[in-house]
Amino acid sequence: MRGDTAERYGSITRWFHWGMAVLIIWQMLKFFDRISEGEHWVGQTLVPWHVSIGSLILILVIARIIWKARQQTGPAHDPATAFLVKAGHFLLYAGMVLMPVTGVLTMLGGGYGWTAFGIQLAARGEKVPWMGTVGSLHSPIAWIMLILVAGHIGIALFHHFIKKDDVLQRML
Numbered sequence: 001m002r003g004d005t006a007e008r009y010g011s012i013t014r015w016f017h018w019g020m021a022v023l024i025i026w027q028m029l030k031f032f033d034r035i036s037e038g039e040h041w042v043g044q045t046l047v048p049w050h051v052s053i054g055s056l057i058l059i060l061v062i063a064r065i066i067w068k069a070r071q072q073t074g075p076a077h078d079p080a081t082a083f084l085v086k087a088g089h090f091l092l093y094a095g096m097v098l099m100p101v102t103g104v105l106t107m108l109g110g111g112y113g114w115t116a117f118g119i120q121l122a123a124r125g126e127k128v129p130w131m132g133t134v135g136s137l138h139s140p141i142a143w144i145m146l147i148l149v150a151g152h153i154g155i156a157l158f159h160h161f162i163k164k165d166d167v168l169q170r171m172l
């Protein structure tokens, strides 16, 4: 089952969700650069992929939004909290867009160029102050997204283990 139905999320939505969840958690490891200036295993093996994985997320989130917009239906939410759920999911989407966009602007604004998976997308050059200014929102948005994702995971586990409903099941 590829598309979403009223009972559960389809396989493509689930692939997007879990594939991107892994990549976003990987990206969050960039916070570990704050420990010993990244001079440790995480900082030297996983974090150097930051720009490449972030660029991949930028492509994936565009594809995911197009896919989401094409879904005619999807699992229903409890009407009492449906608005909050929609707002929370919207903010997660906003974070998935804003993180890579501000990341790219950090690189371009600083004149560092942009290379992903060895492919040069923009050469080193002059600093672009406005891009640097917008790019400086990358870190604050990362903190907000970390809190949103932690809350999202907490709510999913609350549904599964405390309320014992099918909310986690329909995304598995």
Ligand code: HEM
Pocket (backbone or CB within 6 Å): 024, 027, 028, 029, 030, 031, 034, 050, 051, 053, 054, 055, 057, 096, 099, 100, 101, 102, 103, 104, 105, 106, 107, 114, 135, 136, 138, 139, 140, 142
């Ligand atoms: C969903 C995608 C992304 C996530 C979740 C993410 C997350 C993060 C996090 C958590 C930090 C550490 C912030 C801190 O310690 O205060 C960071 C820093 C950084 N990221 Fe990203 N990032 C993403 C995409 C990108 C992309 C696409 C680029 C570049 C093309 C990029 C470039 C940078 C740079 C240069 C830094 C260090 C400077 C700074 O903190 O602003 N990021 N990112």
Ligand code: HEM
Pocket (backbone or CB within 6 Å): 013, 017, 020, 021, 022, 024, 025, 068, 075, 077, 085, 089, 090, 092, 093, 096, 149, 152, 153, 156, 157, 167, 168, 169, 170, 171
């Ligand atoms: C790490 C980054 C994550 C992001 C950015 C994220 C984002 C989202 C978004 C936007 C949705 C709405 C459905 C959609 O459009 O695809 C969703 C649904 C869902 N997520 Fe996540 N998610 C993440 C991780 C997780 C994790 C680790 C869990 C499990 C512990 C989880 C459990 C769920 C569940 C159960 C739903 C369905 C909720 C419902 O039907 O109301 N998510 N997620």
